[in-house]
Structures are given as structure tokens and as C-alpha cells.
Amino acid sequence: xxxxxxxxxxxxxxxxxxxxxxxxxxxxxxxxxxxxxxxxxxxxxxxxxxxxxxxxxxxxxxxxxxxxxxxxxxxxxxxxxxxxxxxxxxxxxxxxxxxxxxxxxxxxxxxxxxxxxxxxxxxxxxxxxxxxxxxxxxxxxxxxxxxxxxxxxxxxxxxxxxxxxxxxxxxxxxxxxxxxxxxxxxxxxxxxxxxxxxxxxxxxxxxxxxxxx
Numbered sequence: 001x002x003x004x005x006x007x008x009x010x011x012x013x014x015x016x017x018x019x020x021x022x023x024x025x026x027x028x029x030x031x032x033x034x035x036x037x038x039x040x041x042x043x044x045x046x047x048x049x050x051x052x053x054x055x056x057x058x059x060x061x062x063x064x065x066x067x068x069x070x071x072x073x074x075x076x077x078x079x080x081x082x083x084x085x086x087x088x089x090x091x092x093x094x095x096x097x098x099x100x101x102x103x104x105x106x107x108x109x110x111x112x113x114x115x116x117x118x119x120x121x122x123x124x125x126x127x128x129x130x131x132x133x134x135x136x137x138x139x140x141x142x143x144x145x146x147x148x149x150x151x152x153x154x155x156x157x158x159x160x161x162x163x164x165x166x167x168x169x170x171x172x173x174x175x176x177x178x179x180x181x182x183x184x185x186x187x188x189x190x191x192x193x194x195x196x197x198x199x200x201x202x203x204x205x206x207x208x209x210x211x212x213x
Contacts (some may be wrong), residue, residue, distance in 0.1 A: 011075035019066050023207055030059055030200045035075065035085045036147050037169055038191040043142045044087035045094075048133060052199060054090055058083045059203040073156055080143075080157050137172040146167050 009017075009028070018025050034160030037058060062082055069078055130138060143154045144165065155162045 014069065015069060015075055018063075023211060024204075026059075026063055026206050026207060027200050029062075029079075030203055031196060033079055034196045034199055035191045036076070036080065038195070039142050040080060040083050040139070040147055041087055043130075043138045044084070044091060044135065050090055050094070051087075052195065054083065054086045055199055056202055059199070060088045060206055061086065063203070063207060074153065076101070077153055077157050079147075084139075133172055133175055137168050137175065140165055140168040141172040141176075168196060 007028070009025075011029070011032075014025055014028055018029075034055070037055050038051055041054045042048070045051050045054065058079070062079055065082075069075065130141065133141060139158060140154060143149045143157060144151070149157065149166045151162050154165045158165070160168075
């Protein structure tokens, strides 16, 4: 089967085949969702390494619990929920936030790897602007505008009402400067191929070792 054909396999078919023993196909899941999960991780944790750690833990947890996926929601929604839980768990354990906003004078503390992720000034400015959003608005903005999830999918993922999704998205847009909107889809928290390869390798190595034991 060609790489193109594999790429076109629906999530539901991939999950079924993986559950039946085609463990190598889990790499397709990883590569398919790396970008979304990285953006979610950055939205909650604001730290590259923490986000990648959460992704790796997320994929391992999802793989080990595939039998619990009942298909009542989209697989991507289920996977994103696991990622959110992982991020919140890590956030609770952190001694200090990787990125903080000084509410007294509105100054953004930029001493974090998240703020040097992009080389271009526009991309840095964009990430800083989005980082200024309160978490509940930032998450909705990421899921709706960057990842393209529907209102219903976003509401289900975050366990809130559809109306809350709409309100939070509107407030997020108001908070962001209007001129940034044209650049958002192309430049926010890009998950480069080298990172994608690293996450895929780490998770698949774990799966392979577990299968051999």
C-alpha cells in the first residue's frame, strides 16, 4: 500500500487495524496529530519541552487505551481530550509557569523558549499576542481558528456548551490585534518535521519494546 493511500485511511480504520495487531500504523496517528497536539500543549504549558513531553505521554496513553475508544466521538476529539488532561496534570506539577503575564503593568515575560521558537519578528509577535490571552480563550482560539475544529467538536473537547465556545472565540478575537489574523494559520507554533520525527520515533520505540516483552 502506497504512502498516499495510507495517508487517506480514516482514523476509525487505523484504530481498528492497530487494535488487531498492525502496531506500526500508530505512527500514522502520531504524524497526523502532532501539529494539533503541539499547539494544544503550547496553549496550556507555554514551554516547548513540556509540550513535547506531554505529547509523548499522550500518545503512549492513547495507544495503551485504544480498547477504551468506543467511537462515540471523533478519534481526534478523544485524543485531544487525553492531551488536555496530560497538560493540566503537568501544569499542576510545575513549580512555576513557563510564561507569565504581569497583570500589574501588562508586561510579558519573554524569558522562555516558547518566545524564541520562531525566527521572524512577525511570528514572535503573533505567538506573544496569543500567549497574552487567558487560557480558556486561548484554547478555544487554537481549536477553532488554528486547528479548524467545529463549534460542536470544540465544545465536546473542552466539555463546555456550544454557546461558551462562541463567546470565548469572539472575546479572543477582540483581544488580539486585528492585523494579526491574516497570519495566524500559517505561523503559530509550527511543529517542524524534525520534531515530528523525534516524537514519532520515541513513541514507536516504546511501542516496539513493549510488544517484544
